[in-house]
Amino acid sequence: MKQEKPEAEGIFNIDTRHEDPLMCTLYAADIYSSLYTEQFDRRPSPDYMEKLQKDITQGMRGILVDWLVEVNI
Numbered sequence: 616m617k618q619e620k621p622e623a624e625g626i627f628n629i630d631t632r633h634e635d636p637l638m639c640t641l642y643a644a645d646i647y648s649s650l651y652t653e654q655f656d657r658r659p660s661p662d663y664m665e666k667l668q669k670d671i672t673q674g675m676r677g678i679l680v681d682w683l684v685e686v687n688i
Contacts, residue, residue: 664676
């Protein structure tokens with residue numbers, strides 16, 4: 616998978632006009648670039664539930680998702 620830089624995707628830099636040093640505008644581009652590249656390295660495994668989470672079955676997973684949705688409403 617080809618990884619493009621966020622600047623190449625036409626993302627507007629909202630930090631260009633801030634003059635407050637506490638906003639860390641000098642580091643914002645580096646932070647976003649680092650987070651963008653790390654999201655590919657830290658993806659969850661697509662077969663996590665089958666290989667690692669053996670205590671929860673598919674039926675239990677459905678009940679858990681339904682409960683989480685109901686609790687958040």
